[in-house]
Amino acid sequence: MYATVLLFVFMCWTASAHADQPQPCRSPNMTGLLSLKGTLGEVRALGVFTYDSMHKKLRFQSNSSLSMDVTLDLDLLVFFEEGILYKIGKNQSCEKKSLQSKNHPFAIPNDATYISTMTSGSIFIEGEGLKFQIWTIPTPGYKGQSFMCATMGCLPLSTMFARESSGFVYSNLNVELDIKDPDLLVVPPFCQGLHVEETPEGTVYDFYEEFL
Template sequence: MFAAAALFVFMCLTATSHADHHHHPCHTPNMTGLMSVTSLKGELKAVGAFTYDSMGRKLRFRSNESHPVNTSVGLDLLMFFDEGIFYEIDSKNQSCEKKKLHCSLHPLDIPDDAKFHSTVHSGSPSIEGEGLTLNIWTGDFTDSKGHYIMSVTMGCLPISAHYFSETTPFLISNMEVEMEIKDPDLLLVPSFCQGLPLEETPEGTVNSFLHEFM
């Protein structure tokens, strides 16, 4: 796993296509699919289902629920990026924690300030159905203590994202993506979570989708 991830990063950084300054980040459509999070040391951190509302900028991610595997992180997150809040949900115990969202960076959309790096071809572009053309985008974390490399299809479907931080670099991959919200109720605050006060954030803590895996 580590060797494959390292090879992909090398491909991204050494692609022959040069950056086109006329490229601007595209915005992803509504999506339902599966997401896996793996550290570049080979540890599978989480696998789960996601639902993403691109217009409303809402994300639900549930790991180890419908797809139980031996991972180190079990999460049920409902994130409202425009409102700057998110919920950690425990459906089994009918409980929630409502928290402030400090960073809106996540693997299902390309940030507006991302820089186009190159276009790469995975597989064979000369054989129909045997290749995939990807655009590579790069950027820095808001606090400049890390950077990312994102790969998306020409139709703006995110395939994978590498995040390099001071703690644990990791790879997020998306699979079985469908361009629709199959269950809109997943993006609603559960009844047992409504009316909760916003919890105080401990000093030095940064809340974001990515920091759940760091």
């Protein structure tokens, strides 16, 4: 696991830390691409996402038309505040699941811990560097670690979620700071009225489980 953590840090930054201690912040509304890579560099999921930061709602849809060899075909609608995840299948099938953890790669929670501020690229050449912050995110119920890189404006760049034997890096790409299609964050008619599936006793289910 610790090798995975080091890999993530080296992928994210080249520079030295600053002394200030920023506080957790709220990310903006976003539309963009989400890429999920394993520790060996394999792309497990790639698709479009819409995120409402005010109401903590997310829609992620893998896109089979993209020219990438991915292993996961997902359509997820998540209400983090309510603790509900809808897994939408083809032919209008739907599952409704309860989240025991609200952690996800699109926000810096209030209990996150600031590590340092870094610069990707060069700090000496104007326009050739991107300053960002690194945070650790608590993972209650898991024997693992979670780290996030976010810009100074609180835009998440990438998040690493690592367990003892595996790790994944989530990257946000081609992000636009608005919600292009609000209807994507509305529960489809065929998902309404479903009972929440029970989570096996002693387990913790969250957004990340759909990608492991």
